[in-house]
Amino acid sequence: MTRSAIVLAAGHGTRMKSQTHKVLHPVCGKPMIHHILDTLEEVGVDQIVVVVGQQRERVAAAVAGRADIAVQAAQLGTGDAVKAALSTLRSDTDTVVVLYGDAPLIRPQTIASMFEARETSDAAAVVLTASVPDPTGLGRVFLDGEGGVLRIVEEKDASPEERQHRLINTGIYAYRRDALKSSVGRLKADNAQREYYLTDTLAILRSGGERVIARTVEDPLEIASVNDRAQLAQVEQICRSNIARRWMREGVTIVDPNHTYIDADVVLAPDVTLLPGTLLSGRTIVREGAVIGPHTRLVDTRVEAGAVVQNAVAVESEIGEQAQVGPFAYLRPGSRVGKRVKIGDFVEVKNSRIGDDTKVSHLAYVGDADVGSHVNVGCGVITVNYDGERKHRTVIGDNSFVGSNVNLIAPLAIGEGAYITAGSTVTDDVGDDAFVIARVPQTTKPNYVRAWKARKQNQNLVKGGDDSGH
Incomplete structure (x- = not known):
């Protein structure tokens, strides 16, 4: 038995006041329509037809x-949109569900x-209904005892x-294919808008002796649709609440839902803890026992078991087991942080x-670098990776020590077990076990400051006299 779905997505949505x-x-x-496609694919629909109209190339590409x-060449109503899709349906389709691309919560x-x-009733059509506290503006559905x-x-x-x-009509229907085709073919645009309404197919079917039945949605929030930015925010809030509830039932602690x-494609393991202000976006994955937040944003980032990420931003990065990132750290794309690393x-x-086991504890920039294991990167260290034209890499071997306020001028290779003293600017490669001092020797002048200040004062007096004209 072949099942198909028609998703109506032709109208641009003028009340959104958007170029999108x-x-x-x-x-x-x-995108909203991806939620719909995900739902239909989970159901196992054999064919999905999306009806496009305005911005058809963008929607089709999506x-x-x-x-x-x-x-749908011209937007002449929902009935006309379905009519545009009929020739695309598979010929062996038995049942067709019609729904809307702006109702992503179904x-x-x-x-x-x-x-x-x-299918079990062999009805010509099934109407999805909902019982709502305020049905104002919506079509009311009246049923018989069966x-x-x-x-x-x-x-x-x-x-x-x-x-x-x-009890209201949601506008979502399931049809026997032949019943849909025949009733759509009989639609008339005899209304003020001169449009063809899909709802009219139900009366056409009933007048022909066909049976039309109803199914009531369990949660009326499922049918929430988007027509403007305020409704978009409401749907986002409902969706976010649903996602949080699902993960909490899977063993995730969310301190303040x-x-x-949490984005729809995020994957969380049991015993993850999310603290307030956490934003998990894209295809982020967080493994068992990790603690994320507070006030942390992860985008397309993988966090391994037991890691702690707080007050931080990570984009397209990997954070290893038991690593600590933050507070106030930034992992830009392509960052791979190993096990038990500290990014402070x-x-x-x-x-x-x-x-x-490497530590980069505070106030440092590590860009385009390969840093080994058990390395200490001190406060104020900078990998100078850009020469104004090209980016260059820095390599630091295992068990090395890089002191505070060191500049590493790439391209540069530092061997294993090397020691770079604080304040050095390193321009040449460093071998294994090497000790580097690369700074200007200190000059100290004893009993100098008072005499120096006196000379400066006399010079200022002379300048002042010249300026007065004397």
Whole structure:
């Protein structure tokens, strides 16, 4: 039995007031329409057709490889959009679910239940309904005693008594393919907007003696859709809450879910602890026992078991087991921090590998470097990696010591067990076990300061006399 889905994504969404198509706006780290595709793929739908219209190239590119494309040349309503998709449907399709690219919260269980209801009942169509506390502006659905749809009454046509009814039409349907095709073909644009409404197919089917039934969504928040930025923020909040609840049930401690932000593709292990102000983005992975936060942002970063990352930012980086990063550290793309490494306060690392048990405790910049194991990088150390035209690498061997306020002028190689004294500027390669002093010798003049100050004062008096004209 072949199952297909039509996702309506033709309208640009003018109320978003954005140059970005509505369905491409992100919710919890990825475009809304990707949430829909993920849901349909989890259900195991055999074919997905996305109907595009405005900005069709951008939307088509966003779903490339995951869906077939149908084009609605002019936006003439939901019925016309579905009609544009019919020729793209597989010929062996039995059941078609129609849903919207701007409603990213729908759950796989809900879609699966619609397919099952349509197939087990052999109804022509299934309407997804919801019981909401405030149905204002929405079409009311009235059922018979067996769950069949008697009628759908739009707000403008409802009597005062009918407006008290709280079961509403979500606009999401499952159809028998032939029933969808025949009813869409009979749609008329006899309304003020001169558009073809998919909702009208239900009345067409019922008038032809076909059965239309309803299934009620368990959580009305699932059907929340986005038409403007305020609704986008509301949907984001619901999605974020759902994600946090799911991870807490999987054994993750989230101290303050209201101030923790986890993207949809993040992966967390049991016994991870997330402190307030944590933002986990992209495809970040955090392993067992790691503690993240407070006020930490990780983007496409892998954190191994037992690591602690606090008050820090890491982008496209790897943090090893039992490592400590922060507070106030920045790992830029390409950083690989080994086991039990310490990256301390106000340390920046970029495109570098830091070996196991190495310490970069504070106020340092390590860029384009390969730092070995058991290395001490002192306060104020800088790898001078850029000559104004090209980037160069620094290599520091295992068990080396780099003292405070050292400049390492790349390209540079420092051997194993080397010792670089504080304040040195190192320009030449250093061999194994070498001791380096690369600084200007100190000059000390005894009993000098008072005489020096007196000379300066006399010089200032002379200058002052010249300026006065005497």
